[in-house]
Amino acid sequence: MSRDNELPYVLLDSDKTGKEYVKQLKNGTYKQQQEKVLEVADFLSDKAFEIEDLMPSKSFVDNIDRTYRGKTYFDDDFVDGEPIVDQVEKWAKGAGVDLQKGWKVDFARELINNFDRAMKTVPPELEEKWLSLFETLLKK
DSSP states (O other): TTTTOOOOOEEEHEEEEEEEHHHHHHHHHTTTTTGGEEEEGGGGSSSOOOOOGGOHHHHHHHHHHHHHOOOOOHHOOOOTTTHHHHHHHHHHHHHTOOOTTTTTHHHHHHHHHHHHGGGGGGHHHOOOHHHHHHHHOOOO
């Protein structure tokens, strides 16, 4: 918190856990500044999106298929425009892939290590959503 009691913006997942946390913040610490509690769905659409859905889906899908070897490719099951984490977890069960607890953290590290490659295929519509997100975060 800054000296003038301005709270920072918070960006949360739009899944069940994220929505519960949104409610807690808006009824507690952010009660007077509720507009600063944001959900990923505010920038994508009204589904249970998570932070991972703000990444270029093509890169995400390709990295899943390179990182995990299943009976099938994730790319064959992927549906664009649907929350990607739920899709990965569903695919993993059916493809015989054991996603360890914390798999998203390990996967995020992998994306960071290949950041330049991942950012080569950013669709213009995703760039627009990023711009909207950053414009919101930079409001004073």
